[in-house]
Amino acid sequence: MDYWPFFWFILGLLLIIKGSDWFVEGAVWIARALKVSDIMIGATLVSLCTTLPEAMVSTNSALKGNTDMAMGNVLGSIAFNSGVVLAIILIFTQPKIRYAKNLKKNSKELLFLIGAVFLLGLVFGEIHRFAGILLLIYLGVYLLRNVVEARRIQREERLERETGEPEKAKKVKPGKKEVLHSVLIFTLGLGMTVLGAELLVNNGEIIAQRLGVPDLIIGLTMTSVGTSLPELVTAISAIRKKAQDLSVGNIMGANILNIILVIGIMATIEPVTMNLSILSFHLPFALFITVTIMIFVHSRKKQLTKNMGRSLLGFYGIYLAGILLTTL
Secondary structure, eight states: OOOHHHHHHHHHHHHHHHHHHHHHHHHHHHHHHHTOOHHHHIIIIIHHHHTHHHHHHHHHHHHTTOHHHHHHHHHHHHHHIIIIIHHHHHHHHOOBOTTHHHHHHHHHHHHHHHHHHHHHHHHHSEEOHHHHHHHHHHHHHHHHHHHHHHHHHHHHHHHHHHHHOGGGOOOOOOOHHHHHHHHHHHHHHHHHHHHHHHHHHHHHHHHHHHTTOOHHHHIIIIIHHHHHHHHHHHHHHHHHTTOHHHHHHHHHHHHHHIIIIIIHHHHHHSOEEOOHHIIIIIHHHHHHHHHHHHHHHHHOSSBOOHHHHHHHHHHHHHHHHHHHHHHO
16 A cells, blocks of 8 residues: 555645644744734734645636635634634634724624635536636725725824824834844745645545545535645644734634635636535635624624534534434
8 A cells, every 4th residue: 555645744734734833833923023903914024824725626626627626625714713713712712802893893794705705506416617717806905904004093093002102102123133033934834834734635536535435525625624634734833822812813814715715716716516515514614603603703802712613523523423324
């Protein structure tokens, strides 16, 4: 038996773990240096970078004509991000919501996007190229809007520092070595994360295919978990560095980008067929868990709780059980 796929799989996992740790360290430094809130950096820079593995894997799958695996990767990543990564953050940190308005807006936006994909699948049976192009146009609008919002929050926080604590309002210019170090670990960490995801997913597919697992299930489980590891390790690193706001923003941003970036790219390359299991089980679960997060966010004005995290983890466990039952 050839054991090389197992070796490369483990190497990819190690690269993702260390790369994501360096990556989030650089991102936190950027947030501090630019005086931008963690949650806004998470929703833009970090979420865009941690979504790259999903984009790469789904694009490769679409180019090979395997849209089942590509779509499974997207929906599985949304489920894992919401049901596992966010759950871990809530259970271990119970983060206070500093910018509840933005979090509520992002959850509503994600619900709208998943609902739109669901409706397109029901009506046309596929996500056509035109819809993919529209999603990519929306991507530009989304990123521009987040940059504008980040600048607005930055101005508000600067004004608060200047009026509230003048002695802390002085801007300390970072040294060249500090800037170079932070940019270097950010870039290197990102590169290691992307390479690790590529190794892990490609060899994970080989291992799964040897076991006779269908493409859609591979995408929903092994591939989606593999490409979502950057979000998971980013969350753990952010907890250690006391930047959980960055991680909450990252998860919501990553889920939105899974729709507008990843589905946008792969539908533009190859129309995505929406089969019965996607429309009857996987998309409804993505809608359900997004609605659940919306309810949690709207029911708590300041802080999310451990019980909310346990509920999300339980729902993901039920979802996995459903996947196993449908494949047996």
